[in-house]
Amino acid sequence: LSADMGYAGNPQHPEVQAAIEQAIVQIREAGKAPGILIANEQLAKRYLELGALFVAVGVDTTLLARAAEALAARFGAQATTVKPGVY
Known part of the structure; x- marks a missing residue:
């Protein structure tokens, strides 16, 4: 909706919010x-x-990405630097 209204990437724009709020009320009515x-x-x-x-x-x-970021943050500090070579 925001892109169609000329506010691509900005669904919180006041005009977009007004349209959404009006739609919710009208749909209920x-x-x-x-x-x-x-x-x-x-x-x-x-x-x-x-x-x-x-x-x-x-x-x-988004939920999956946030969970992965949180897990990486918890374990990232414990990571060690790998030396080049064959393992």
């Missing part, structure tokens, strides 16, 4: 179930407050 995929926890809570009935608060690739 139409008797349908609004939902959204958003990685931002604060926005996810806001959408639930507005009446979204389902909110996906994470993307599988």
